[in-house]
Amino acid sequence: MYKIFIVEDDQVIAAAMAEHLKSWGWDARCAVNFGDVLAEFAAFGPQLVLLDISLPFYNGYHWCGQIRQCSKVPVIFISSAADNLNIVMAMNMGGDDFIAKPFDLDVLTAKVQAMLRRTYEFAGQSRLLEHRGAVLNVDDATLTIAGNKLPLTRNEQRILQTLLENKGRIVSRDHLMLRLWESDSYVDDNTLTVNITRLRRKLEQAGLPGFILTKKGSGYLID
Structure with a gap:
């Protein structure tokens, strides 16, 4: 089931979009915290984003730029500001398509279907893990913090992935060493x-x- 993240501050429009997309069998979720859209995006791990331009706190261009720092997930802008300047800006900021408001929900469905088909017919789905603004892309082993990519070794990536997958729980040293052994790395306690x-x-x-x-005496924790 594909997951679609709707970033639209008009609750009536957002709810109508979500309900319609769910009727087609997709898992649609609406953004709630417009001050930290990136964290909700990473936690949900969608395969497509529907993004309005005019939003509280930061506009859609800002959030598209933030998403592009850590993910190649397709982004379709949805806005009543459908003049040429905004359309060009949306594409330059990393958007993949643009739908002008008001729109027919069947047109939205056709656009979503086409984008998902083109993007994922021959490709896997990326997985992101986020905490405190740091986004780990498990597929390409990159860590993005405040728009900057942090280089990680294979062992560092495995350690961080394991801790983020168990966020809020203590991970023992033995468990971490076992995960590193799985990557064919020789790892001892030191x-x-x-x-x-x-x-x-x-x-x-x-x-x-x-x-x-x-x-101490138990292991490590990301809380």
Whole structure:
């Protein structure tokens, strides 16, 4: 089931779009926190975004730019500001299509179907993990923080992925070493410590101190 993220602050329009898309078998969800759309996007992990231009706090161009820093998921802009300047701006900011308001819901469905077919017929679906504004793209092993991509080694990526997948729960050192062994890396207790220390240093330098917590005698935690 494809997941579609609707970023539209008019609740009547957003609800109508969601209900219609769900009737076609898609999992449609509307944005709630317009001050942090990126976090909701990463938590939902959609395969397509329907994005209005005029939004509270930041406009759709801003959020499209933020999404493009960490994901290639298709974005269809939906706006009553359908003049040539806005359409060109939407495409330049990373949008894939533009639908002018008011629109027919059947036209929206046709656009969504075509975009999903072109994007995913021969490709897999990306998976994102987010916490405190840091977005880990599991598929290409990139970590994006405030628009900047942070290089990670394979071991660092595996450690961070495991901790984010278990966010709020303590992950033991033995479990982390097992995950690293799965990637054909030779890892002992000292090697794990070195990797954790290096990863923490990178996160701290990127503006995320205390991102990984140590639970003495138990393991590590992202909370």
